Amino acid sequence: MIHFDPFDYEFHEDPYPTYRALREEAPIYFNAELGFWAFSRHADVLGGFKDWQHFTNTGGISLEVGELSADSTVVLSILAMDPPRHDRIRALVSKGFTPRRVADLEPQIRALAVRYLERMVAAGSGDYVADFAGRLPMDVISEMLGVPESDRDELRGWSDTILHREEGVRGVPPEGVAASGKLLQYFVKVLAERRKRPGDDLASALCAAEIDGEKLSDKDIIGFLYLLIIAGNETTTKLLANAMYWLAKHPAVRKEVSENHALIPPWIEETLRFDNSTQLMARSVTEDFDYQGHAMKRGQKVLLLIGSANRDERVFPDPDRFDVHRDTSAHLSFGRGTHFCLGAALARLEARVSLEEALRRIPDYEIDEARAVRVHSTNVRGFAALPMSFGAR
Numbered sequence: 001m002i003h004f005d006p007f008d009y010e011f012h013e014d015p016y017p018t019y020r021a022l023r024e025e026a027p028i029y030f031n032a033e034l035g036f037w038a039f040s041r042h043a044d045v046l047g048g049f050k051d052w053q054h055f056t057n058t059g060g061i062s063l064e065v066g067e068l069s070a071d072s073t074v075v076l077s078i079l080a081m082d083p084p085r086h087d088r089i090r091a092l093v094s095k096g097f098t099p100r101r102v103a104d105l106e107p108q109i110r111a112l113a114v115r116y117l118e119r120m121v122a123a124g125s126g127d128y129v130a131d132f133a134g135r136l137p138m139d140v141i142s143e144m145l146g147v148p149e150s151d152r153d154e155l156r157g158w159s160d161t162i163l164h165r166e167e168g169v170r171g172v173p174p175e176g177v178a179a180s181g182k183l184l185q186y187f188v189k190v191l192a193e194r195r196k197r198p199g200d201d202l203a204s205a206l207c208a209a210e211i212d213g214e215k216l217s218d219k220d221i222i223g224f225l226y227l228l229i230i231a232g233n234e235t236t237t238k239l240l241a242n243a244m245y246w247l248a249k250h251p252a253v254r255k256e257v258s259e260n261h262a263l264i265p266p267w268i269e270e271t272l273r274f275d276n277s278t279q280l281m282a283r284s285v286t287e288d289f290d291y292q293g294h295a296m297k298r299g300q301k302v303l304l305l306i307g308s309a310n311r312d313e314r315v316f317p318d319p320d321r322f323d324v325h326r327d328t329s330a331h332l333s334f335g336r337g338t339h340f341c342l343g344a345a346l347a348r349l350e351a352r353v354s355l356e357e358a359l360r361r362i363p364d365y366e367i368d369e370a371r372a373v374r375v376h377s378t379n380v381r382g383f384a385a386l387p388m389s390f391g392a393r
């Protein structure tokens with residue numbers, strides 16, 4: 001009998017053998033103690049993403065019991081909505097988040113990346129997470145929102161506190177709830193200012209967005225801004241560090257990518273597939289029904305194990321091999337269907353620019369694995385610290 005507990009620290013070290021066993025022996029797994037189902041095969045995870053009629057987002061998207069706010073639907077914004085309301089509000093917020101708006105950020109992202117990397121180069125060593133990967137995504141969102149530099153450290157502090165989990169505590173600590181309140185209040189203030197004096201930023205674009213006479217309410221806008229902070233930061237931070245980590249672990253691939261920067265986008269996609277920063281998304285069963293011979297009950301949580309689907313041998317040949325030449329188009333790292341990650345293009349852009357500049361400036365980076373620290377979370381996979389050094393140039 002397989003035992004799968006996503007809170008287990010040992011499981012966080014290397015979840016892949018457990019995923020493999022689940023795919024083989026219990027692809028539709030039920031954990032009676034914690035009362036959740038888990039899908040581990042690609043076909044079921046994909047099906048779960050698409051079938052919102054049976055698997056809803058409205059019950060939250062994680063297994064955690066605690067809530068960040070009394071009104072969790074505000075802070076989860078479109079992530080906690082089902083169609084048709086989801087699709088309407090998503091269409092409206094997308095107006096502030098267009099491919100053009102994202103692509104235009106490239107020079108700013110590059111300037112930020114260079115600034116942080118140059119500081120690390122000057123020091124000769126550093127923590128890739130604290131000095132670079134943990135800072136860049138928050139700065140990029142701040143640029144989009146027009147948050148002044150003087151406020152950014154405070155915002156980053158709140159965001160970190162919101163996401164921090166105490167060992168052994170299966171919920172959001174009181175500090176997280178307090179920080180969440182402060183962040184919401186900050187956006188209330190930003191919104192009031194933008195309504196008075198519109199600028200060229202995302203918040204102003206959201207105020208102006210309109211489809212068929214429908215506009216976004218203050219609550220919709222504040223919730224969406226908050227979601228961007230939560231959805232866009234930690235995931236991208238972890239992607240940047242995971243990419244550097246796995247490249248260092250594969251010297252032949254590293255040589256090839258270092259010599260040919262055209263392989264940077266495939267390296268990013270393979271990192272997303274091989275070790276995604278988002279390991280799972282939760283859904284709730286909408287009604288009692290039979291799923292492949294399993295009696296699912298209304299309200300039960302279902303975990304869609306993205307990390308496992310991405311290693312499913314039915315879809316990816318030799319799935320445990322890190323291979324920048326494989327077809328990664330079926331990976332589920334940004335989800336699928338109606339909730340497909342709205343920030344995927346931004347995450348890919350941030351990763352490409354950051355990794356291009358990193359390979360240019362610190363091509364000989366060496367990771368001090370003994371001092372690397374993994375985060376422990378039920379759904380986020382990556383490093384809290386990734387110390388590295390660089391040779392003399």
Ligand code: HEM
Pocket residue numbers: 049057061078079080090141227228231232233235236239276277278281332333334335336338339340341342343344346347
């Ligand atoms: C490597 C980086 C990222 C990963 C792995 C990732 C992953 C995901 C996944 C799996 C979903 C689907 C959630 C579901 O089905 O319930 C999602 C949704 C979302 N993501 Fe991302 N994300 C990343 C970066 C970003 C960034 C940079 C932003 C924005 C700044 C962002 C904004 C969003 C939003 C707004 C949604 C909700 C979409 C909806 O409900 O319609 N993400 N993301």
